[in-house]
Amino acid sequence: MPDLSRRRFLKITASALAAAGVAGKLGGAVVDRVEKVARSGIRKIPTLCDLCFWKCGAIAYVRDGQLWKIEGNPADPLSRGRLCPRGTGGVGAHYDPDRLRAPLIRVSQRGEEKWQEVTWDEALDYIAQRMQRIKAEHGPESMALFAHGIGGNFFRHTFKAYGSPNIAAPSFAQCRGPRDVGFNLTFGDEVGSPERTDIANADCLVLIGTHLGENMHNTQVQEFATAVGRGASIIVVDPRFSVAASKAKYYLPIKPGTDLALLLAWMHVIVKEGLYDRDYVAKYGFGFEQFAAALETATPEWAFPETGIDPETIRATAREMARYRPATLVHPGRHVNWYGNDAQRSRAVALLNALLGSWGRRGGMYVPVGFDVPGYPHPPYPKPGRGPVDNPGKKYPFASEALTTGIRDATLTGQPYPIKGWFVYATNLLNSLPDQAATIRALQQLDLVVVVDVIPSEIAGWADVVLPESVYLERYDDLSTNLFREPFLGLRQPVVESPQDQKPNWWIARRLAGKLGLEAFFPWKDIEEYLEYRLKAAGHSLAEIKREGIIPGAPKPIYFEDGAPAEFGTPSGKIEFYSTQLQKAGFDPVPRYTPPEAGPPGAFRLLFGRAPVHSFSRTQTNPILADLMSENAVWVNAVAARRLGLKSGDYVRLRHQDGVISNRVRVKATERIRPDCVYMVHGFGHTSRGLRRAYLKGASDAQMMSRYRTDPLMGGTGMNVNFVTLESEA
Numbered sequence: 001m002p003d004l005s006r007r008r009f010l011k012i013t014a015s016a017l018a019a020a021g022v023a024g025k026l027g028g029a030v031v032d033r034v035e036k037v038a039r040s041g042i043r044k045i046p047t048l049c050d051l052c053f054w055k056c057g058a059i060a061y062v063r064d065g066q067l068w069k070i071e072g073n074p075a076d077p078l079s080r081g082r083l084c085p086r087g088t089g090g091v092g093a094h095y096d097p098d099r100l101r102a103p104l105i106r107v108s109q110r111g112e113e114k115w116q117e118v119t120w121d122e123a124l125d126y127i128a129q130r131m132q133r134i135k136a137e138h139g140p141e142s143m144a145l146f147a148h149g150i151g152g153n154f155f156r157h158t159f160k161a162y163g164s165p166n167i168a169a170p171s172f173a174q175c176r177g178p179r180d181v182g183f184n185l186t187f188g189d190e191v192g193s194p195e196r197t198d199i200a201n202a203d204c205l206v207l208i209g210t211h212l213g214e215n216m217h218n219t220q221v222q223e224f225a226t227a228v229g230r231g232a233s234i235i236v237v238d239p240r241f242s243v244a245a246s247k248a249k250y251y252l253p254i255k256p257g258t259d260l261a262l263l264l265a266w267m268h269v270i271v272k273e274g275l276y277d278r279d280y281v282a283k284y285g286f287g288f289e290q291f292a293a294a295l296e297t298a299t300p301e302w303a304f305p306e307t308g309i310d311p312e313t314i315r316a317t318a319r320e321m322a323r324y325r326p327a328t329l330v331h332p333g334r335h336v337n338w339y340g341n342d343a344q345r346s347r348a349v350a351l352l353n354a355l356l357g358s359w360g361r362r363g364g365m366y367v368p369v370g371f372d373v374p375g376y377p378h379p380p381y382p383k384p385g386r387g388p389v390d391n392p393g394k395k396y397p398f399a400s401e402a403l404t405t406g407i408r409d410a411t412l413t414g415q416p417y418p419i420k421g422w423f424v425y426a427t428n429l430l431n432s433l434p435d436q437a438a439t440i441r442a443l444q445q446l447d448l449v450v451v452v453d454v455i456p457s458e459i460a461g462w463a464d465v466v467l468p469e470s471v472y473l474e475r476y477d478d479l480s481t482n483l484f485r486e487p488f489l490g491l492r493q494p495v496v497e498s499p500q501d502q503k504p505n506w507w508i509a510r511r512l513a514g515k516l517g518l519e520a521f522f523p524w525k526d527i528e529e530y531l532e533y534r535l536k537a538a539g540h541s542l543a544e545i546k547r548e549g550i551i552p553g554a555p556k557p558i559y560f561e562d563g564a565p566a567e568f569g570t571p572s573g574k575i576e577f578y579s580t581q582l583q584k585a586g587f588d589p590v591p592r593y594t595p596p597e598a599g600p601p602g603a604f605r606l607l608f609g610r611a612p613v614h615s616f617s618r619t620q621t622n623p624i625l626a627d628l629m630s631e632n633a634v635w636v637n638a639v640a641a642r643r644l645g646l647k648s649g650d651y652v653r654l655r656h657q658d659g660v661i662s663n664r665v666r667v668k669a670t671e672r673i674r675p676d677c678v679y680m681v682h683g684f685g686h687t688s689r690g691l692r693r694a695y696l697k698g699a700s701d702a703q704m705m706s707r708y709r710t711d712p713l714m715g716g717t718g719m720n721v722n723f724v725t726l727e728s729e730a
């Protein structure tokens with residue numbers, strides 16, 4: 001196995017960069033080297049990155065049959081030829097020595113991480129027999145699928161063919177769900193992924209709780225750099241002085257949990273001072289008078305004691321936004337499950353954008369466009385005998401996707417009907433759902449737990465059967481058909497072979513379907529036949545997309561002013577400043593602020609976020625990325641740290657208000673955070689012994705999320721409601 005130490009990786013990257021960028025300056029030696037490399041049989045294969053969900057176009061270099069390096073694909077509108085630090089380190093995913101190698105069946109208690117290796121047929125027969133038993137005894141609805149990302153498409157297909165409606169992903173109730181609901185209630189459409197943010201053309205960018213650059217969404221970060229370079233006015237609202245804050249004209253260190261008060265006060269100023277886009281509001285708006293009346297008391301003076309932001313700064317920033325409208329973009333964020341009022345807070349962000357006239361406008365939020373690619377024909381799915389289990393009685397009336405925690409609740413209570421099996425694809429539920437203890441109790445009650453993953457994650461430790469998936473560099477996935485500012489198709493294709501007995505998701509899903517008697521739903525013989533059919537139906541071919549990795553489409557208008565359709569899928573067909581849907585369902589038709597609950601005296605509110613080199617559990621065991629950042633730190637205000645006798649580099653443990661104690665974690669004492677909260681990067685402190693490089697490195701924020709507050713509109717789990725104290729580690 002190639003030596004992939006960080007030093008060697010950096011050496012390779014530096015050589016490649018030198019060869020690509022400065023050959024002219026260095027003269028003949030580098031050119032000779034490049035020519036020598038070219039003669040040595042390097043193949044360049046376009047594919048899509050999978051180190052996060054963004055699906056950037058990449059080009060993998062294979063030298064003498066071995067994966068060498070990965071760069072951005074210049075033909076791809078998302079990466080534009082440049083990968084983020086995670087994506088560049090993707091080589092480590094292939095060479096990771098901690099990868100799952102063969103199918104495993106458990107030989108001990110669940111959670112003890114003891115299995116024996118079996119063949120694929122043995123593993124899939126085991127699963128199929130138990131799934132058929134669950135179907136016979138409880139109905140197919142009693143099997144639930146948790147699946148994340150494009151790789152989950154074929155498992156979703158198998159589960160629909162099997163007859164289960166219970167298919168969920170944490171990306172809704174634990175991530176972007178409140179935003180999608182808040183924007184849908186306002187504009188009748190969602191923000192999408194990639195988000196429809198025209199950052200590159202924004203003259204004013206407002207980031208409220210969004211640490212762009214640390215949460216590395218490649219395209220947005222590139223556009224952010226463009227906007228900063230153009231001199232765009234940046235306003236950052238965050239209890240922590242983020243990297244983005246360092247580029248800001250205005251930094252507002254808000255008291256955690258009070259964003260809605262600030263948003264209402266901003267809108268109060270913009271309405272009261274007549275700074276909003278009157279023509280836009282008159283043409284597209286519904287219920288503006290009631291909306292304006294509801295803002296009457298939300299003055300900056302009212303918001304000051306709530307938010308800690310002085311009235312003059314609130315007024316100045318509101319006027320700054322209005323000055324640049326409609327090219328003022330209030331970023332909708334992505335991970336927005338914070339305090340349990342998140343759909344209404346996101347609706348307030350949507351309303352502020354509406355006041356500024358930015359939805360559908362250059363420098364605001366464009367109208368995304370895409371390709372129409374037909375699916376591969378298959379028999380109709382059977383109609384499930386019972387509806388989804390996750391949201392009985394539509395308790396959360398605006399939940400537009402299944403709730404992971406709702407499926408967990410049904411597993412625990414047997415209501416409205418029992419869930420007996422979990423099939424988990426590419427999502428480490430123990431790190432993504434709040435209240436780990438509840439997840440473990442649910443896992444212990446199941447008749448069948450199956451996990452498909454590339455590494456032995458914590459959730460794999462609780463599985464009866466673990467199926468090793470090929471990493472993204474070794475497999476095809478379904479076509480990528482993103483909506484974006486220009487239409488394009490993307491293809492993930494294999495670059496190298498899997499080193500052991502790993503298989504791609506499509507193969508596993510198809511083979512399992514065969515064993516369940518559902519082969520009619522997979523009438524194609526392999527993925528290439530499937531992809532060829534879909535591409536031909538769209539007027540293209542597999543050979544074409546394999547060559548470039550991307551198929552661009554003809555540009556279409558994406559701004560209202562250029563002819564993009566100004567259509568709003570709301571009941572009124574307009575932008576709903578006043579929501580009749582919310583009013584009829586008994587909720588506030590215009591968002592209303594309630595203060596967050598205070599924590600115990602002396603405790604810090606625990607906040608969490610992202611770092612540029614990590615996204616999922618699988619990035620933390622990646623040898624290159626783990627070497628770049630092997631553990632997290634807990635950010636503590638410097639004055640608070642001094643009071644506690646702590647300094648940077650000291651180790652502490654976090655003690656949760658409910659008594660949970662974290663793994664040890666280093667202190668980062670800094671002026672860059674308010675004294676009432678602490679902050680950690682998400683995803684560290686792994687407890688799976690198979691993740692040797694990540695095992696007990698840093699502290700797990702997920703372990704500390706034993707409390708959450710459920711959003712009454714859509715069932716999202718607000719997780720910034722946990723408080724901790726710090727205990728010195730000798």
Ligand code: SF4
Binds near residue numbers: 056083
């Ligand atoms: S943002 Fe980074 S990790 Fe995510 S797909 Fe793009 S290059 Fe890969």
